[in-house]
Amino acid sequence: MSQTKTAEPHRRLLVEERRRLIAELVAKQGRATVEELANEFGTSAVTIRADLETLARQGLVARSHGGALPVHTPVSNDTPLSIKETRRHAQKVRIGQAAARLIRDGETIILDSGSTTAEIARQIRQMKLESLTVITNALNVALELSGLPNVRVMMLGGMLRQTSYSLVGPDAEQALGKLSADRLFLGVDGLDPAVGVTTPDPLEASLNALMIRVSRETVAVLDASKLGQRSLSVITPVNQLHQVITDASAPDEMIETLRGAGVEVTLV
Structure with a gap:
């Protein structure tokens, strides 16, 4: 995880914005745990789990035990918007x-x-x-x-x-x-x-x-x-x-x- 918080404590991210940033972070790092994401975005583990479930249903991340992994989609495919x-x-x-x-x-x-x-x-x-x-x-x-x-x-x-x-x-x-x-x-x-x-x-x-x-x-x-x-x-x-x-x-x-x-x- 980066040393600088993605969301400063005084700045409350909109739900969709936070989820987009989570998907980007998982794709960039190759994995992320619920605990790491909760610390990164200054929110609860329950909220992060809900975010990950939503992102998984949308096909943006793959859920794993205690966190999430990126979804690997070949570039040649017709990737969903x-x-x-x-x-x-x-x-x-x-x-x-x-x-x-x-x-x-x-x-x-x-x-x-x-x-x-x-x-x-x-x-x-x-x-x-x-x-x-x-x-x-x-x-x-x-x-x-x-x-x-x-x-x-x-x-x-x-x-x-x-x-x-x-x-x-x-x-x-x-x-x-x-x-x-x-x-x-x-x-x-x-x-x-x-x-x-x-x-x-x-x-x-x-x-x-x-x-x-x-x-x-x-x-x-x-x-x-x-x-x-x-x-x-x-x-x-x-x-x-x-x-x-x-x-x-x-x-x-x-x-x-x-x-x-x-x-x-x-x-x-």
Whole structure:
């Protein structure tokens, strides 16, 4: 355990925030006991056991005697969004902040599904915009933006992918084909300069490719762990991207390759 407490005694963490931090800590350290977590978060063992039971039901940790172990999910699999949201969260928040700074009043943007694009939606909630139209195929993104009086949300129909809370298929493509956008924020599972931008699901890839075609600008948002990774379905070659926003741990050679392909790279 780290010497510095994750939660200072005077600062009470929200339940969901504490559970997210617990999942991150278990994944990082490889194990954690109830006693260690209780000390780390300044709460009771009973509360930690309840947290671990909830996280285990969500597939975010594996319960063990007296504590928890990480859930090992291969990168090549179509990882559930609930697990993605716990990974590299701080980097995704910074990426979301940088992406939100590109948004201008009166624009129409597309927010693709994913944990990083959800962070962009959370940033939009804090922005003082007079008018913004957001097209999305993601249920979680639409919910994040619901209730904002100056943000019009256009939800695409289609078949629900339960792992990503996204809508895909012919109905989604038919609806999107009638629209146009100023900017697409594209979340991806892999970006390999030799192969292109990829995602595990062919239907998702087909809809993403259409998103690119109806948008004037495409910005890929992804943490550095996705660089060099390949998934089943190719969305587009990297030279079709206008910009990539990723975190500062991205390898220098990867950054130079992307810039050599004419892609603007922003590191946060």
